Amino acid sequence: MDIDSAVRTRRTLHAVAEAVLAGPQYRASGTIRLRTYPGGFATTAEPFLQVVGDELMAPGRRLPLRDTTWSALADAVGVTAGPPDGLYSDGSGVGPDDPLDADPQAAQWIAHCFGIADTALRRVGGDREPVLWPEHFDIGVTVDEVNYGVSAGDGYQPEPYAYVGPHTPRTGPFWNAPFGAARPGRDLGGADAITRFFEEGRRLAADG
Structure with a gap:
């Protein structure tokens, strides 16, 4: 695994964590806290979503984290995309239309x-x-x-x-x-x- 793949994958996972999991969870349940999950990480409250390896998991859905965007992923699983509003100024730096590219390894x-x-x-x-x-x-x-x-x-x-x-x-x-x-x-x-x-x-x- 080369460093470029590691960085691209980390940015992709970070973007999905904040814009598809934490942001929608904050708007629905009032918390941004996420947790580990076998093979990845997950929300702690509704909406219940997981990232396992290089895929976003939702009821009845497995969506690869490549050749897509976090806004498209959010639409596919029925949540309102975007980071938690007004809670912090840092983050992944990945925009809603920036391409995602997660390497499985x-x-x-x-x-x-x-x-x-x-x-x-x-x-x-x-x-x-x-x-x-x-x-x-x-x-x-x-x-x-x-x-x-x-x-x-x-x-x-x-x-x-x-x-x-x-x-x-x-x-x-x-x-x-x-x-x-x-x-x-x-x-x-x-x-x-x-x-x-x-x-x-x-x-x-x-x-x-």
Whole structure:
């Protein structure tokens, strides 16, 4: 899987997450919170939609996330397209008529990263439910003023990465990112390794 395919796929999934899942869910149910789902991610309230790999799933429908747009996908599943209104200024940057192009292998990799992140976050977060946020397309929890999560990629790092972000900045070799600490997903391995990264971050954040 090359980096260009990974970035195109991430932008496509991010666009669908915010404009086809989170936006319609916010207008119908008042929440933008998404969740992991086997092989991808899903809404947490009506309308109930899922993305599995490189397909949008709706009752009786399986729609590929390529050679289409998020506005066309929304029309096909009967929801009003568009990101959540007035809640944030960032997002995927993908317009309603911009073409979508999800690579199956890259989509599976991102889904895998979110899945193992969900496991690790439940360990570090206790009873806190991990949330997949549509703004930055990352899944995370906050514990004692420290953010823990896994991003699908962004301007800082094009591919998935795990992060620890204390609300109060820390210094030292562990803290290698502008927002705290980050480790590429390819270097971390599975849920156990991500859990160890989170736990190390929690210990160092508590030490100040």
